[in-house]
Amino acid sequence: MFPEEFDYHRATSVEEALELLATHADEDGDPEGGDADVAVLAGGQGLLPAMKARESTPDVVVDVSDLDSLRGVEAPERGGDDDADGSLAVGALATHATLADSPAAGERATVLAATAGEVADRQIRNRGTVGGNLVEAHPAADLPAATVAADATLALAGPDGERAIPAEEFFEGDGETAIENGELLTEIRVPSARAAGGAYAKKPHPASGFALVGVAASVAVRDWTVTDARVVASGATDAPARLRGVEDALVGGGADRETIADATERAGEDVDPKEARADATASGEFRVHLLSSYAERAVTSAVERATGRAASAEPRED
Ligand SMILES: Cc1cc2nc3c(=O)[nH]c(=O)nc-3n(C[C@H](O)[C@H](O)[C@H](O)COP(=O)(O)OP(=O)(O)OC[C@H]3O[C@@H](n4cnc5c(N)ncnc54)[C@H](O)[C@@H]3O)c2cc1C
Incomplete structure (x- = not known):
């Protein structure tokens, strides 16, 4: 048509x-x-x-596709004058491919870089932009959950100037966001604390590649103990859902497979199967059922990226 x-x-x-x-x-x-x-x-x-x-x-x-000033993925020099919080700035017009391939994002916002590489197919990743994906706010899109896991802040420019809003408050429902008429999403900012390990695991829709469910995880690990975790589901609900039961069970626990498996067992606790998204491809119950397994994959990969080592089977003593 x-x-x-x-x-x-x-x-x-x-x-x-x-x-x-x-x-x-x-x-x-x-x-x-x-x-x-x-x-x-x-x-x-x-x-x-x-x-x-x-x-x-x-x-x-x-x-707005000619606005080159919104296309970059930039990290301030470590220790430089503008390295106040070591953050990463992703222009709203950066394509998924640019973000996925960016060494700066790979170092400073692993969860975003890893997720961008999972969006659709190569052709769409070469054209589609990070900002478009976020403003579109499709419930089964990948990057909204990743920005919440990254604790990112979204910068909006509008007739009354600029404002910044945490990603967690930006997504309000199926296609609904906090952006107002006349506003432009200009940048996605990631704090340095989120440079830690990040990963995304999704069960793709067999036809479109959108997430039946996906889980974005961002963790920090010190001395084989998880010190911080954000674990966020896409596809199961109309807006990204933080899996707080999993996060609480991870923090303070060991960075090993046994602890991760126990913690991610709780992934279904934060999404009521009766309230979960349901369509011809998957019921709400099935989507919630999938969450534990995808959370386990995402958190395990995130921990391995944070430590640079394969996760041990059991808690480590050293
Ligand atoms: C076949 C297919 C498969 C797909 N699979 C996936 C998938 O697996 N995972 C996934 O996450 N997505 C998937 N998508 C969605 C696609 O990747 C996103 O919709 C796309 O990235 C949106 O970005 P865009 O730059 O093309 O936005 P556009 O199409 O140009 O815009 C999308 C919306 O955002 C608004 N908008 C765009 N940029 C801004 C801005 N800077 N400020 C304010 N408003 C803005 C537009 O007005 C419009 O409403 C798929 C799409 C298709 C067609």
Whole structure:
């Protein structure tokens, strides 16, 4: 199917993009902006299929894909003047492939880099952007859970200036986020504490590759003890779900397979099977059933990345 007719504008700067969004959001006289009248076009891997299926029918499309300033994955020099918190900054227009292949992300935000490499297929990873994936907020998308596991903060630019919001507060439901009309997601910032081990394990939908369920894990390990853990599920609920029972059971415990298996057994405790997402491919009960096994895989890989060693079978004495 072809999309409905729309006006197309190509922004050459963030300021121009914001101006275009403000101007056209107000065209229908609604000062808060029209209801999905204006759409931002980044990589087009979510928006264009939706427009062709007429699930999205914007009057105006603002193409931001030329905004090179939002494309980088950057880490300040360690010990440099701007290395205040050792954080990583991912431009909203960085593609999944750029993030997956970035040495800086591999070092400073392993959970994000590992997850980006699991999004869809190579073609989509080369076009689709991190920001588009997050704003689209598909319940079965991979990166929303990873940004929550990374404890990331999302930077938004809008008519009233900039604001930053924790990823955990950004995702509000199926396709629902805290972004407001006229705002542009510009950057994803990861604190240095999350440089630790990160990993993502997913059971992909057999046709689309989206997550039936996926689990993103970010852990810190000291002296073979897990000192910090964020474990977050995608696909099971409308917004990323922190598996707090698993996190609590991991922290203070050993970084070994036996302890990880015991802790991740609790993965189903935070998602009510009756409330979980259900469709023709998988029931809510099945999705919740899968969580323990995928949490175990993700946490084991995260621990191995944090320690640089294969996880031992049992708690270590040394
Ligand atoms: C066949 C197929 C398989 C897929 N499999 C997966 C998968 O396995 N895992 C997964 O996570 N995803 C998957 N996706 C989804 C896809 O990867 C994402 O939808 C895509 O990355 C979105 O990014 P984009 O740059 O293409 O966004 P666009 O399509 O350009 O935009 C998506 C939405 O975000 C808004 N938007 C984009 N950028 C910004 C911004 N900077 N600020 C404000 N709003 C913005 C747009 O207005 C639009 O509403 C799949 C998609 C397809 C078509």
